Amino acid sequence: MAAQARQKETTRQALLDAALRLSADRGFSALSLRAIAKEAGLAPTSFYRHFENLDDLGLALVDEVGLSLRRLVRQARRRTQSSETASVTRLSIETFMEFAETKSHLFRLLLGEGAGSTPDFRKAIGREIQHFTDDLVEDLEREAEAKQRPIIHTRLAAEAMVTVAFNLGAGAIDLPPDERLKLVERIIAEVRIIMRGAEAMAAGWEPGPPSQEPD
Amino acid sequence: MAAQARQKETTRQALLDAALRLSADRGFSALSLRAIAKEAGLAPTSFYRHFENLDDLGLALVDEVGLSLRRLVRQARRRTQSSETASVTRLSIETFMEFAETKSHLFRLLLGEGAGSTPDFRKAIGREIQHFTDDLVEDLEREAEAKQRPIIHTRLAAEAMVTVAFNLGAGAIDLPPDERLKLVERIIAEVRIIMRGAEAMAAGWEPGPPSQEPD
DNA sequence: TGTACATCAGTGAACGCGCGTTCACTGATGTAC
DNA sequence: TGTACATCAGTGAACGCGCGTTCACTGATGTAC
Numbered sequence: 001m002a003a004q005a006r007q008k009e010t011t012r013q014a015l016l017d018a019a020l021r022l023s024a025d026r027g028f029s030a031l032s033l034r035a036i037a038k039e040a041g042l043a044p045t046s047f048y049r050h051f052e053n054l055d056d057l058g059l060a061l062v063d064e065v066g067l068s069l070r071r072l073v074r075q076a077r078r079r080t081q082s083s084e085t086a087s088v089t090r091l092s093i094e095t096f097m098e099f100a101e102t103k104s105h106l107f108r109l110l111l112g113e114g115a116g117s118t119p120d121f122r123k124a125i126g127r128e129i130q131h132f133t134d135d136l137v138e139d140l141e142r143e144a145e146a147k148q149r150p151i152i153h154t155r156l157a158a159e160a161m162v163t164v165a166f167n168l169g170a171g172a173i174d175l176p177p178d179e180r181l182k183l184v185e186r187i188i189a190e191v192r193i194i195m196r197g198a199e200a201m202a203a204g205w206e207p208g209p210p211s212q213e214p215d
Numbered sequence: 216m217a218a219q220a221r222q223k224e225t226t227r228q229a230l231l232d233a234a235l236r237l238s239a240d241r242g243f244s245a246l247s248l249r250a251i252a253k254e255a256g257l258a259p260t261s262f263y264r265h266f267e268n269l270d271d272l273g274l275a276l277v278d279e280v281g282l283s284l285r286r287l288v289r290q291a292r293r294r295t296q297s298s299e300t301a302s303v304t305r306l307s308i309e310t311f312m313e314f315a316e317t318k319s320h321l322f323r324l325l326l327g328e329g330a331g332s333t334p335d336f337r338k339a340i341g342r343e344i345q346h347f348t349d350d351l352v353e354d355l356e357r358e359a360e361a362k363q364r365p366i367i368h369t370r371l372a373a374e375a376m377v378t379v380a381f382n383l384g385a386g387a388i389d390l391p392p393d394e395r396l397k398l399v400e401r402i403i404a405e406v407r408i409i410m411r412g413a414e415a416m417a418a419g420w421e422p423g424p425p426s427q428e429p430d
Numbered sequence: 431t432g433t434a435c436a437t438c439a440g441t442g443a444a445c446g447c448g449c450g451t452t453c454a455c456t457g458a459t460g461t462a463c
Numbered sequence: 464t465g466t467a468c469a470t471c472a473g474t475g476a477a478c479g480c481g482c483g484t485t486c487a488c489t490g491a492t493g494t495a496c
Contacts, residue, residue: 160405190375197412
């Protein structure tokens with residue numbers, strides 16, 4: 001029982017890996033069941049022993065990729081929290097960008113370029129990004145406590161930061177290295193603006209002179 | 216000469232319209248040349264008289280859709296600037312969301328779900344979004360001047376706002392109306408955090424060190 | 431104005447291709463006793 | 464332990480289908496004189 005089940009899992013993973021490899025070329029949405037099976041060294045019909053259809057495999061991929069990216073960024077944050085020499089913002093974003101750079105096809109998958117973009121698919125992607133926001137909320141609150149810099153609307157700020165990082169980070173995929181560095185700086189600066197806004201609001205700070213009305 | 220050229224333009228537009236109509240169902244990336252031609256009431260071969268291939272038509276669509284969305288939002292902003300009763304932020308975002316809602320297939324096209332997501336395609340979309348940022352920078356600067364509330368990093372702040380609006384707005388597509396309203400509020404709140412951050416930075420405000428007074 | 435010729439948007443037949451899916455099968459692994 | 468049977472991952476042939484693209488064509492519109 002064990003041997004057979006293990007073998008099946010191996011084959012399943014081979015299909016997922018094959019799909020990732022192929023999606024590097026022309027994007028996930030250009031993949032076909034037959035091409036994936038072939039890349040994995042299987043007959044087309046074997047695909048059905050592991051997935052119901054292409055969308056099903058796509059959803060499994062989103063899970064897998066999202067999880068590994070979150071793990072990476074979490075590690076990076078933990079590293080700065082202990083060493084305390086670098087900025088958490090900077091290291092998180094740089095780790096994130098490195099992933100986007102070296103695994104651009106995975107990254108693109110997380111951005112929604114997949115499986116004909118069915119509602120299910122988009123929902124799965126939304127969930128992944130929410131996980132990121134969850135992580136960040138926790139971090140921001142811990143940081144606010146530690147540094148005695150109160151923050152407000154933490155979840156909204158975190159969502160805005162993650163959205164900016166993900167979607168501007170996406171632009172890096174087609175950029176030459178030097179421009180990519182500039183993009184990273186831009187993203188970091190924007191995340192800091194959001195941070196400052198949330199802190200200013202928490203402190204009750206309001207913009208100057210003839211003021212009374214918001215906005 | 217005029218009559219023939221006019222007719223050709225009409226047919227070309229019919230192909231673009233047909234593509235838009237069809238992309239409402241299964242997304243742009245699922246379209247085929249034959250299906251579009253059929254929807255437009257033409258033989259498949261006629262397609263080639265107007266576009267080189269599907270990607271070519273996709274790029275033309277991005278241009279068209281981006282332009283019309285920008286026109287819409289610009290109008291909305293102008294309306295508030297004169298009437299001055301409502302918040303510019305609110306009306307801009309609400310107009311934007313209304314577009315995303317009623318023309319969700321066009322909107323999705325602008326988010327990159329198209330034409331196999333070739334580099335050219337992504338570049339075209341990046342350009343469209345940059346146009347939005349350009350518009351917003353101008354607005355923010357005019358507003359800062361008018362209300363005497365200095366702002367800094369205007370371009371970065373604008374880019375962050377547009378990114379948040381576009382990409383969170385995208386989530387509205389699959390949402391029921393009541394949740395969609397909550398999403399709009401969230402987006403507005405996040406845009407305001409960014410705004411406040413840029414104003415706080417301009418004013419030289421910094422978060423309090425291990426604090427002095429209770430609040 | 432009328433005539434002869436050029437242009438060119440739209441066509442229909444035909445092509446080869448890769449696609450997703452079905453089906454009945456094989457043979458190794460697992461299970462019951 | 465050995466035997467008989469069940470399970471099930473992987474297969475190869477076959478299907479019908481819609482695809483993009485080519486080609487030589489038609490006939491209306493435009494142009495030169």
